Amino acid sequence: AQTIHQWPVAEIKAVGSPLSLGCTIKGKSSPNLYWYWQATGGTLQQLFYSITVGQVESVVQLNLSASRPKDDQFILSTEKLLLSHSGFYLCAWSPGHLNERLFFGHGTKLSVL
Amino acid sequence: GEKVEQHESTLSVREGDSAVINCTYTDTASSYFPWYKQEAGKGLHFVIDIRSNVDRKQSQRLIVLLDKKAKRFSLHITATQPEDSAIYFCAASSGGSNAKLTFGKGTKLSVKS
Numbered sequence: 001a002q003t004i005h006q007w008p009v010a011e012i013k014a015v016g017s018p019l020s021l022g023c024t025i026k027g028k029s030s031p032n033l034y035w036y037w038q039a040t041g042g043t044l045q046q047l048f049y050s051i052t053v054g055q056v057e058s059v060v061q062l063n064l065s066a067s068r069p070k071d072d073q074f075i076l077s078t079e080k081l082l083l084s085h086s087g088f089y090l091c092a093w094s095p096g097h098l099n100e101r102l103f104f105g106h107g108t109k110l111s112v113l
Numbered sequence: 114g115e116k117v118e119q120h121e122s123t124l125s126v127r128e129g130d131s132a133v134i135n136c137t138y139t140d141t142a143s144s145y146f147p148w149y150k151q152e153a154g155k156g157l158h159f160v161i162d163i164r165s166n167v168d169r170k171q172s173q174r175l176i177v178l179l180d181k182k183a184k185r186f187s188l189h190i191t192a193t194q195p196e197d198s199a200i201y202f203c204a205a206s207s208g209g210s211n212a213k214l215t216f217g218k219g220t221k222l223s224v225k226s
Contacts, residue, residue, distance in 0.1 A: 006156075042218065042219075043202070043216045043217060043218040043219060044157075044202065044214075044216045045216075046213055046214065049213070059213065090156055090157065092157075100145075101147055101159050101162055102147075102157075102159070102214060103159065104149075104156040104157040104158070105156050106155055106156040107154075107155065107156045109154070
């Protein structure tokens with residue numbers, strides 16, 4: 001069975017500090033990987049997606065970057081946090097076909113102060 | 114790009130009654146419509162989906178209807194139970210290599226016993 005693990009569960013960070021969030025998928029080779037952001041009480045917005053190792057596509061510009069260093073790992077990061085980065089970050093994977101369901105991780109709650 | 118509107122921001126029903134959540138979309142090319150459930154502080158959990166080649170799908174107490182002409186789809190939860198209480202998100206996929214899902218803003222469903 002496939003599992004998805006996100007870390008950390010929650011972060012409280014200062015404005016201007018760096019950030020790194022991670023996601024690991026086990027039990028599925030070559031998944032499509034996604035990062036979503038959910039503002040408090042809001043809807044989900046896709047930030048990045050990756051179809052293969054080393055290739056990441058940006059969907060919206062939020063002064064964030066993403067990388068896929070391994071087939072099963074997706075990293076979201078920034079060198080300088082903004083207040084507007086606060087929210088809930090969700091990693092997800094899909095089997096790699098068009099229009100297939102997404103499987104989400106439990107999310108990381110980020111508070112930027 | 115695709116826009117998904119979720120008409121009910123909150124919905125309150127009595128245990129045993131049915132709950133209906135309605136969504137509309139704008140992109141006629143959308144062909145995949147999943148629903149997700151989110152409990153407080155947690156990630157999204159897949160509930161049910163429907164593809165554009167059918168207009169009705171049922172899974173136990175859940176029914177999804179799709180009206181392609183009106184660009185409208187809906188989730189019907191029959192015989193509601195307190196554990197159905199959560200935020201429900203509808204989404205639509207406009208296809209493409211990243212299978213990008215556009216989400217509605219969510220409906221907070223409360224089932225009162």
